[in-house]
Amino acid sequence: MKKSILFLFILFSILLAPQKVWATQYGEIEIEKKISLDKKVFNPQDQIFVDNLSATQYLFPADDKVVFQIKVTNTNNEKIDKVIVRDTLPLDYLKLYDSGSFTILDNGELRADIYNLEPGQTVELSLTAKVLKQEELPQASGYYCAYNIAQAWIEGINGTYQDNSLVCLKTEGYITTKGGLPLEVKTYPEAGPADSLLILLGSGILALTGSIFLKKK
Numbered sequence: 001m002k003k004s005i006l007f008l009f010i011l012f013s014i015l016l017a018p019q020k021v022w023a024t025q026y027g028e029i030e031i032e033k034k035i036s037l038d039k040k041v042f043n044p045q046d047q048i049f050v051d052n053l054s055a056t057q058y059l060f061p062a063d064d065k066v067v068f069q070i071k072v073t074n075t076n077n078e079k080i081d082k083v084i085v086r087d088t089l090p091l092d093y094l095k096l097y098d099s100g101s102f103t104i105l106d107n108g109e110l111r112a113d114i115y116n117l118e119p120g121q122t123v124e125l126s127l128t129a130k131v132l133k134q135e136e137l138p139q140a141s142g143y144y145c146a147y148n149i150a151q152a153w154i155e156g157i158n159g160t161y162q163d164n165s166l167v168c169l170k171t172e173g174y175i176t177t178k179g180g181l182p183l184e185v186k187t188y189p190e191a192g193p194a195d196s197l198l199i200l201l202g203s204g205i206l207a208l209t210g211s212i213f214l215k216k217k
Contacts, residue, residue, distance in 0.1 A: 034076040035083060035117070039150040039163035042067040052166035055143045059170035062134040065097055066167055070125040070150045074117040082155040083114040087127060090146035093137060093169050094129040101125035137171045144169045 040049035045058050049069050060066055070087065074080050087102060087110040089095070102110040102125065114123050129148070131137075138144060145168040152161045 034074065034080060034154060034157075035152060035161060036071075036073045036075050037085075037150060037152045037161040037163045038071040038073075039148070039165050040069045040071075041148065041165040041167055042069070053168060054166060055145060055168040059143050059168050060131050061170045062131050062137055062172070064131045066094065066129045066131065066148075068127050068129065068148055068150075068165060070101075070127075070163075071122055072114060072117070072125070072152055073122040074119055077119050079119065080117040080154055081115065083117055083123075083152055084155060085112045085114065085125060085150065085152045086110065087112075087125075088149045088151075089129055090148060092146065093132050093144055094146070094148075094167075095132060096127070097130035098128040100127040102127050131169050134172060137169070140171060142171050144171060 040051055041053055042048075043050050043053055043058055050057075068087070070085060072083055072085060085102075089110075096104075096110070099110060102112045105111055110127065112125050117123065145166060147164040147166055149162065149164045153159060
């Protein structure tokens with residue numbers, strides 16, 4: 001009887017324990033789930049914020065603006081004194097256009113501090129990046145994809161939350177002619193293994209058909 005009571009006590013203690021999550025940005029760090037972090041990017045075509053924009057969904061052209069949205073929610077039952085949010089742009093082909101809710105520190109870091117986040121409260125942050133000019137992008141037709149990363153942590157608690165959004169940039173290839181005029185350079189994908197296999201199969205069928213035809217003659 002005592003063992004049964006002890007077992008039930010342990011079981012209820014486990015069920016009622018605070019929920020844990022894993023923050024993998026700096027290795028396996030176990031932290032209490034007190035906030036949620038949601039990063040999105042604005043889809044100009046559908047006019048909505050989405051988690052990611054793949055190359056098949058939308059390609060941002062040169063000099064175009066890219067708007068990001070970050071939502072931080074207090075999922076705990078207690079007020080959180082301070083949440084620190086940091087955002088990192090993929091600096092290769094995107095540059096900051098409007099820091100929005102973020103402050104630009106001396107080291108170039110984008111940071112926003114949220115104070116007194118009440119239980120269930122959500123704070124929405126935003127920033128706008130801009131695609132580099134055409135001459136600063138890779139000189140080949142195609143696209144380039146990169147992740148914009150947002151991180152957040154509660155001051156005084158060891159552990160980092162992270163979320164990101166995928167964006168893809170359109171690139172055009174240009175060369176300058178002797179007359180100084182830009183000439184677009186088109187590039188086409190090389191035949192991959194599947195294409196090569198189809199070519200071989202087709203050649204084999206034609207060869208077999210020709211052989212049968214010759215034997216009949």
